[in-house]
Amino acid sequence: MSDDPRFTPRAKDGRAPDVFRPGAWVPMRQHSDDDEVDFVIVGSGAGGGTLACKLAEHGFSVVALDAGPYWRPLEDFASDEAEQSKLYWTDDRISTGENPLQLGSNNSGKAVGGSTVHFAMVSLRFRPEWFKSRTMLGYGFDWPLDWREMWHYYREVEDALKIAGPITYPWGPPRPRYPYRAHPLNAAAMALARGCEAMGISWTETPIATLSAPRGLAHPCVYRGFCVTGCSTNAKQSALVTWIPRAIAAGAEIRDLAMVGRVETGPDGLATGVHYHREGRWRFQKARNVVVAGYAIETPRLLLNSANARYPDGLANSSGLVGKYLTVQANQAAWGKTEAEVRSYKAPPSLAITEHWNYDDDKDFFGGYCYMSQGPLPQLWANTQLNAHGLWGEPLMSEMQDYNHQVGLKIVGEMMPQERNGVTLAEDKDQYGLPIPRVSYSWCDNDKALIAHSLGFMEKALQAAGAKDIWRQEDDTCHLNGGARMGDDPRSSVVDADCRSWDIRNLWICDGSVFPTVGGVNPSLTIQAIACRTGDRIRQMAASGAL
Amino acid sequence: MTTKQAGMGLLGSLAVGVLGAALLGRGRAAPPVRQRLLDILALPPPVARQVKRLHAPRLGDTPRGPLQRWLGIPPSPAIGRAARVRAARRLNRSAGLLAGSVLLDSALEHYRGSFRNPAMYTPLGVSALSLAASLHGKGDRHSGRHPFRSAIYAAAAVTGILGTGFHLYNIMRRPGGFAWQNLFYGAPLGAPMAISLAGLMGSAAEHVRDDRPGMAPRIFGLPAGRMLAAMSGAGILGTVGEAGLLHFRGAYHNPAMFLPVTMPPAASALLLNTALAPARRNRWITRWWLRLTALLGFAGVGFHAYGVQRNMGGWRNWSQNLLNGPPLPAPPSFTGLALAGLAALDLLEDEPDA
Numbered sequence: 001m002s003d004d005p006r007f008t009p010r011a012k013d014g015r016a017p018d019v020f021r022p023g024a025w026v027p028m029r030q031h032s033d034d035d036e037v038d039f040v041i042v043g044s045g046a047g048g049g050t051l052a053c054k055l056a057e058h059g060f061s062v063v064a065l066d067a068g069p070y071w072r073p074l075e076d077f078a079s080d081e082a083e084q085s086k087l088y089w090t091d092d093r094i095s096t097g098e099n100p101l102q103l104g105s106n107n108s109g110k111a112v113g114g115s116t117v118h119f120a121m122v123s124l125r126f127r128p129e130w131f132k133s134r135t136m137l138g139y140g141f142d143w144p145l146d147w148r149e150m151w152h153y154y155r156e157v158e159d160a161l162k163i164a165g166p167i168t169y170p171w172g173p174p175r176p177r178y179p180y181r182a183h184p185l186n187a188a189a190m191a192l193a194r195g196c197e198a199m200g201i202s203w204t205e206t207p208i209a210t211l212s213a214p215r216g217l218a219h220p221c222v223y224r225g226f227c228v229t230g231c232s233t234n235a236k237q238s239a240l241v242t243w244i245p246r247a248i249a250a251g252a253e254i255r256d257l258a259m260v261g262r263v264e265t266g267p268d269g270l271a272t273g274v275h276y277h278r279e280g281r282w283r284f285q286k287a288r289n290v291v292v293a294g295y296a297i298e299t300p301r302l303l304l305n306s307a308n309a310r311y312p313d314g315l316a317n318s319s320g321l322v323g324k325y326l327t328v329q330a331n332q333a334a335w336g337k338t339e340a341e342v343r344s345y346k347a348p349p350s351l352a353i354t355e356h357w358n359y360d361d362d363k364d365f366f367g368g369y370c371y372m373s374q375g376p377l378p379q380l381w382a383n384t385q386l387n388a389h390g391l392w393g394e395p396l397m398s399e400m401q402d403y404n405h406q407v408g409l410k411i412v413g414e415m416m417p418q419e420r421n422g423v424t425l426a427e428d429k430d431q432y433g434l435p436i437p438r439v440s441y442s443w444c445d446n447d448k449a450l451i452a453h454s455l456g457f458m459e460k461a462l463q464a465a466g467a468k469d470i471w472r473q474e475d476d477t478c479h480l481n482g483g484a485r486m487g488d489d490p491r492s493s494v495v496d497a498d499c500r501s502w503d504i505r506n507l508w509i510c511d512g513s514v515f516p517t518v519g520g521v522n523p524s525l526t527i528q529a530i531a532c533r534t535g536d537r538i539r540q541m542a543a544s545g546a547l
Numbered sequence: 548m549t550t551k552q553a554g555m556g557l558l559g560s561l562a563v564g565v566l567g568a569a570l571l572g573r574g575r576a577a578p579p580v581r582q583r584l585l586d587i588l589a590l591p592p593p594v595a596r597q598v599k600r601l602h603a604p605r606l607g608d609t610p611r612g613p614l615q616r617w618l619g620i621p622p623s624p625a626i627g628r629a630a631r632v633r634a635a636r637r638l639n640r641s642a643g644l645l646a647g648s649v650l651l652d653s654a655l656e657h658y659r660g661s662f663r664n665p666a667m668y669t670p671l672g673v674s675a676l677s678l679a680a681s682l683h684g685k686g687d688r689h690s691g692r693h694p695f696r697s698a699i700y701a702a703a704a705v706t707g708i709l710g711t712g713f714h715l716y717n718i719m720r721r722p723g724g725f726a727w728q729n730l731f732y733g734a735p736l737g738a739p740m741a742i743s744l745a746g747l748m749g750s751a752a753e754h755v756r757d758d759r760p761g762m763a764p765r766i767f768g769l770p771a772g773r774m775l776a777a778m779s780g781a782g783i784l785g786t787v788g789e790a791g792l793l794h795f796r797g798a799y800h801n802p803a804m805f806l807p808v809t810m811p812p813a814a815s816a817l818l819l820n821t822a823l824a825p826a827r828r829n830r831w832i833t834r835w836w837l838r839l840t841a842l843l844g845f846a847g848v849g850f851h852a853y854g855v856q857r858n859m860g861g862w863r864n865w866s867q868n869l870l871n872g873p874p875l876p877a878p879p880s881f882t883g884l885a886l887a888g889l890a891a892l893d894l895l896e897d898e899p900d901a
Contacts, residue, residue, distance in 0.1 A: 167727045180798045184732035185722075193722035205728055213800040214857040222859045222871070233859045
């Protein structure tokens, strides 16, 4: 039998891998499939991992299933881009539309801890107005959440992840001091800072989920730079090394290599548990509540695929909005070369940021964007040159000679939610025999206007910072959100503010797919804040008998 | 976790402290343990070892308490040549500790900065010379100032001021200018003043040693004891600022990181009080607090050694983590300054109005 965690589950026999010690284990409470647990959670990333921790700490019995392997970063991760693509969700998917998404590296993950195992760690709060963007800014949809309450939960997550951030944040209402201090800027971040200062806008150190001081058994960041291919030192505060160890210590069970195929409902229309595939066979875990936390493609896919006679359009889909309004974020970049060496791959890639255009409303388009310094690893950079300029062979070789001099700025930009963008089921089947998702995406005019504005501005900023040979990378997108959005009205949303589905009261959705709009910042902090809030709300509802 | 950390840090510190004490106490022909301990703690020598007094005890000396008697502290004697030399040699020792701390710290940090600017070699040379001058002074039982030592100490004092200018320039030319990011990670603003302090302490040693019959020792025209107390008090405050800034950078992740921003400020306040308050013979709280602060300087090395261990690869990866972790040579600055404060107390207790 193989001991490769990609093929053999590690979390079983009453123990789970100890992520902090090579080869070691921690004891884990285990449930049998026939135990009707309080909560079965599908997915263990920013949404599911966080919620598993909160619910277990509130005393509920919890089983969290993840389709991916259970890594020990200290021994399983290599400083090698190709090897580390094992962290991405690369199962078959059909990507279509006018601007089909490139799925894999920067928008998915298949591991215990989800895509936080290889996220860029950028941990930003939403601009308060975005929670009411329809009312206050005139576009998109209002969230059913109040920003002040979210401010409280942001704080909880920032403290749980010991976010390293600036002493004072230049934009938005005051926030408490970040638990850890900002990291030193690398040369790429200094280039962003110089550009901003020349353009007369504010910049700051990016609040980032990698340690700037020791924490328990985790070491501070060594600026190795392989962040987005998996941190091998545990400095990165992913769900795998934060929420999940806490969840296990509080009595939760994590099951790796457990792919959920269907949510089952009973004669009363309530969810009764989930069918999942593990160790070569389909099994059924009974549960009093089911939480779907598979992110913006797998969550709608699972709900749609769980259709039955009672719910022919899929679960929680009386509004018809499951799989609709998938909204990604723009991820365009401007690149240039500088005289001095930059070596931008040193240290976390996005150490400096400006949110200026998130908070400035004097623009001729809706939404906003932030931009950050960049640090592409060599293979990614060669791919970028190939895709953008068609370089190959000798020209690619000579271009790569300038790798140490590359400097770039990249946006995370708000795209508009559109009904036509979304997830449906295709005819084709994957390795589990489940219909694969078809993901359709098209940009609207507002998206294009935002992208044009950002590229123009970043070009000028790069020029001001002294870069030459500036060019635009125009086709990239990142983070997936929406597809099962939250709202105040069962007719126009899938879940309520507590992430509880309007249709089935013991079915919950807790991940980025509940976002009605996406804002111009990376979503992970908001996903975790929502999960913390949901955990607390579930405890309150349980106490008052409203569960 | 935190308790375990603190415990390990404490054990390490004790080990290093004992080692440091052993090193400091070396150089004499194996005196008895109690005497050596008294010496380390900068106590006045026991009566038996005491050099012959030039003056008899004055009227009005306070009687000795039992603890004082056991420790062999004499009733405050009038100042004499031997007492001056003793105080001066203690100051040489303080200056030497500070210079040694600067030598190692600047070597480590400037190596880390790849000696990008040739001026970065300066503190190494100057602090090495100051260390040599201090060792020489420590061994010198003669009264009267030494011209070479005086010159070196003066150069050290000037170097610190110039270095602060260089460091400020480095901070200001980084994006953001005078901002937290650059105070944390640019050239450390407070560090060069440590070499100035070594220079000042050394200069003070030469002043105190300078023996003019019938005159009380003076520094810059002011009573030496009070002046020294003020200088070491201010020096401790400056060092607290530096430790406070860098421990804030480390987010005080270990509760022990609060020690150097709580204990030494109290020592500093006591010293400033000593400098300004009416003459008083028995300042035992100040004395003990300074001894604790001196010990904290050594303990800090132990804590920092544990901090190095907490970086990726720990001590196995020493070549990176010595540069990356908390600086081992930094905390003994507190020891040097606390010992200078103790020397000031000695002067004051020898002659209350010195």
